[in-house]
Amino acid sequence: MTDEMTQEEKAAWLERGRLLFAQNCDFIMGSPVLDNLPPADLGEIAFAGRSNVGKSSLINALTGRKTLARTSNTPGRTQMLNFFLLGKREELALYLVDLPGYGYAKVSRSLVNQWTRLMKDYLRGRPNLRRVYVLVDSRHGLKEGDRDIMKLMDESAVSYQIILTKVDKLKKGEQEKVREATEQAIKKNVAAHPEVILTSSVKGDGVDELRASIAALAAS
Numbered sequence: 001m002t003d004e005m006t007q008e009e010k011a012a013w014l015e016r017g018r019l020l021f022a023q024n025c026d027f028i029m030g031s032p033v034l035d036n037l038p039p040a041d042l043g044e045i046a047f048a049g050r051s052n053v054g055k056s057s058l059i060n061a062l063t064g065r066k067t068l069a070r071t072s073n074t075p076g077r078t079q080m081l082n083f084f085l086l087g088k089r090e091e092l093a094l095y096l097v098d099l100p101g102y103g104y105a106k107v108s109r110s111l112v113n114q115w116t117r118l119m120k121d122y123l124r125g126r127p128n129l130r131r132v133y134v135l136v137d138s139r140h141g142l143k144e145g146d147r148d149i150m151k152l153m154d155e156s157a158v159s160y161q162i163i164l165t166k167v168d169k170l171k172k173g174e175q176e177k178v179r180e181a182t183e184q185a186i187k188k189n190v191a192a193h194p195e196v197i198l199t200s201s202v203k204g205d206g207v208d209e210l211r212a213s214i215a216a217l218a219a220s
Contacts, residue, residue: 017211020218023087025063025096030080032114034121038083040128043094043218048119049135050145051101054165057201058135059084059098062211081122094130094218097122102145119149124156130217131159131193133210138164138178138198142185154191161193162186163210168200 005013031037047055060068068084080100087093099122100115123132132153136146142162153160162182167175179196186192197213199206 013212013216014208016219017208017213017215020087020092020215021062021064021211023091023093025065025068025084025086027068028083028085028095030082032080032118034081034118034125037081037126038095040126042085042089042128043220044097044126044129045094045214045217046097046099046122046129046132047135048099048132048149048160049101049165050137050143053101053135053137054201055098055101055135058163058165058199058207058210059096061199061201061204061207062214063096081118092218094214095128099132102149120152123153123158129158130220131161133163134160135163135165136182138167138175139169141178142182150186150189150192154189157191159191159193161213162196163206164196164198166200166202167198167205168203 049055060066082098084096086096136142175198182196197206197210
């Protein structure tokens, strides 16, 4: 997208993202079930990914807050659908949703099944869901759990986009190789956005571009 923009267009695109995320962002609720979720009256962006992939860190980086989303070195910390309200309802606003992490083997099978059902029901049941960002550790690439979620979203016609996290751990040449490999791997996934975004919550790589991408979805 950005390669086709003029410098002025890209600057305006990035500015819209900055303005959106300059607004307040507040935790609204966390829920282990779908029965009491916020009304589907605003656009919604969700973040999915394997446990410990960096979802909470990325949400904190996007919103410029250190502790908005709780981070932990213990995989499996996010066990509910966590909703955040970005902006004011009477102006440009949307929900950010931190989804339960998946693919962590050291929890009970029953808990894994519970999280999986919650994810499936959520993805199929939110008509206001604009896009799911699927976070993938750039050092490891797509795993089975990622492909399972991608398959579910393909089947449910839920738009999603891959975000490679922790790219500060890779050299520049390695970053481009994993981006190209990932974009090639998702070509046949019908609901996948073709562009892969590289990010680092530590150094801020890709954060401005991701903000602008979300702002474009919020305004659509």
